[in-house]
Amino acid sequence: xxxxxxxxxxxxxxxxxxxxxxxxxxxxxxxxxxxxxxxxxxxxxxxxxxxxxxxxxxxxxxxxxxxxxxxxxxxxxxxxxxxxxxxxxxxxxxxxxxxxxxxxxxxxxxxxxxxxxxxxxxxxxxxxxxxxxxxxxxxxxxxxxxxxxxxxxxxxxxxxxxxxxxxxxxxxxxxxxxxxxxxxxxxxxxxxxxxxxxxxxxxxxxxxxxxxxxxxxxxxxxxxxxxxxxxxxxxxxxx
Numbered sequence: 683x684x685x686x687x688x689x690x691x692x693x694x695x696x697x698x699x700x701x702x703x704x705x706x707x708x709x710x711x712x713x714x715x716x717x718x719x720x721x722x723x724x725x726x727x728x729x730x731x732x733x734x735x736x737x738x739x740x741x742x743x744x745x746x747x748x749x750x751x752x753x754x755x756x757x758x759x760x761x762x763x764x765x766x767x768x769x770x771x772x773x774x775x776x777x778x779x780x781x782x783x784x785x786x787x788x789x790x791x792x793x794x795x796x797x798x799x800x801x802x803x804x805x806x807x808x809x810x811x812x813x814x815x816x817x818x819x820x821x822x823x824x825x826x827x828x829x830x831x832x833x834x835x836x837x838x839x840x841x842x843x844x845x846x847x848x849x850x851x852x853x854x855x856x857x858x859x860x861x862x863x864x865x866x867x868x869x870x871x872x873x874x875x876x877x878x879x880x881x882x883x884x885x886x887x888x889x890x891x892x893x894x895x896x897x898x899x900x901x902x903x904x905x906x907x908x909x910x911x912x913x914x915x916x917x918x919x920x921x
Contacts, residue, residue: 687717
């Protein structure tokens with residue numbers, strides 16, 4: 683059966699992605715697509731690799747096909763980011779609208795993170811993630827809960843929540859970045875720098891907004907941020 687085989691290969695490719703081996707990850711995604719053309723998860727993976735390599739139009743193409751095959755709020759967010767960086771602001775706004783419209787019904791956790799990252803409607807973000815905690819209070823939900831608390835200025839609660847996640851030993855770059863932001867806000871500059879350096883060392887392009895924020899945080903902490911293409915900086919600033 684080609685579908686479970688493609689799923690398993692895509693999951694294996696994700697291991698390469700999380701370690702920042704983009705060529706290795708892309709080889710896995712291509713192998714999955716060879717046996718199952720237009721497999722959405724593998725297309726998303728190829729889009730992530732293209733984003734990391736600065737090929738934003740290619741990334742948007744991969745995300746667009748994946749979203750048409752299997753509409754997901756998280757894919758809509760990626761599509762919006764790729765279109766923003768490719769200069770298609772109208773298309774980006776359409777994708778972000780789809781993220782919010784669909785996500786409020788089917789994936790409140792992703793919407794909560796999107797709102798928190800955007801710094802808007804934070805009370806709604808908190809309500810959404812608190813609702814998610816009643817049904818799927820896994821590490822990723824706990825991470826986003828901590829990040830929303832941080833964005834609301836509730837640093838002591840955020841620190842307790844994120845440290846519980848870190849205590850499990852998870853090494854996801856996005857979680858490490860969120861933890862770094864929270865540690866910095868709670869006065870632990872040394873711990874924050876260690877965390878953000880770990881995030882960027884493991885996967886310097888773990889996601890567009892998060893990686894940009896991690897580089898900025900490292901610079902504020904006295905570290906040296908990794909280089910980001912000027913086009914990326916300018917377009918994200920405009921957004």
